Amino acid sequence: MRGIFITFEGIDGCGKTTQAVVLKKRLEAIGHKVIFAREPGGTKISEMIREILLSADNVEMDPVTESILLAASRSQLTKEIIMPALDEGKVVICDRYFDSTIAYQGYGRGLDITWLRELNRVATYELVPHLTFLIDLSVEKCRERMYGKKFDRLEQEDDIFLRKIREGYLSLSKEEIGRYIVVEGDKSIAKIEDIIWKETQKRLKEFY
Ligand SMILES: Nc1ncnc2c1ncn2[C@@H]1O[C@H](COP(=O)(O)OP(=O)(O)OP(=O)(O)O)[C@@H](O)[C@H]1O
Ligand SMILES: [Mg+2]
Structure with missing residues (x-):
């Protein structure tokens, strides 16, 4: 690739x-x-799966069902969009990828992380991002930023759940310091842009 x-x-x-x-x-x-994709979604099939996942009606969704649907959406996106784009030498930017499942369904909902990693491994054809930006911000500040927004099913979660996810992300970032760049999210948009740009340029130099 x-x-x-x-x-x-x-x-x-x-x-x-x-x-x-x-x-x-x-x-x-x-x-x-550059190819940009968001998760869940990013292909016709993945967007259909996204609808099921995010529908506020689906309150009874089981966490294992949720994880498998996320993996299904991801596998379609990986095969149909991400891998071909990387083969063509494009940059692929993904707004969430498999770390979200480890953080939300693993650390957040308490599902077995070993199983989730295996599910991800299959769903991504073992593709791992070269660089992952973790924007770290307190639950309170995130809530302020989301003020007035209509919440989908996955966003209707309490602060305790979100705190577990934040901590989970920070643990993940410590396990893979080579891949993860943790950015303090309470800086200004412009400041964060600059940090991200500097790190990306460094990585591009190593890569191309
Ligand atoms: N550094 C920042 N300082 C202040 N406000 C910000 C900053 N970054 C983003 N915002 C604002 O916070 C809100 C949420 O930002 P954004 O939609 O980028 O978050 P997100 O992580 O993509 O959220 P979601 O997980 O819901 O998709 C937006 O209104 C955005 O303009
Ligand atoms: Mg977003």
């Missing part, structure tokens, strides 16, 4: 999409071809 794969992680409202969109523009401005 010739392209570089960058993912954004962090709890709801920490600023992932804001930063992913800016990074895409900056990379395009220096001549890279």
Whole structure:
């Protein structure tokens, strides 16, 4: 694979999409071809699965069902979009990827992390991002940023759940310091943009 794969992680409202969109523009401005995808979703089938996952009606969804649906959406996205783009030498930016499942369904909902890793391994054809930006921000500050937004099913969670996820993400970042860059999310949008841009440029130099 010739392209570089960058993912954004962090709890709801920490600023992932804001930063992913800016990074895409900056990379395009220096001549890279960039594919952007969000999870769950990003292909026709994955977006259909997203509807099931996010529907506020589906309150009875079992956590294992949820994990398998997320993996199904991810596997379709990986095979149909991400792997071909990387083969063509494009940069792929993904707004959430498999770390989200370990953080939310593992640390958050308490499912077996070994099983979730195995599920992810199969669903991603063992693809691992080259670089993962974890935007770390307190649950309270994330809530403030989400104020007034209509919540989908996955966002209707209490603070205790989100705190577990935040801690889970931080543990994950310590396990893979080479891949993870932890960015303090309470800095200004512009400041975070610069940090992310510097780290990406470093990685691009090593890679291309
Ligand atoms: N560094 C920042 N400082 C202040 N506000 C920010 C910052 N980054 C993002 N925001 C604002 O916070 C809100 C949430 O940001 P964004 O949608 O990027 O988060 P997200 O992590 O993608 O959320 P979700 O998990 O719900 O998709 C937006 O209104 C955005 O403009
Ligand atoms: Mg977002």
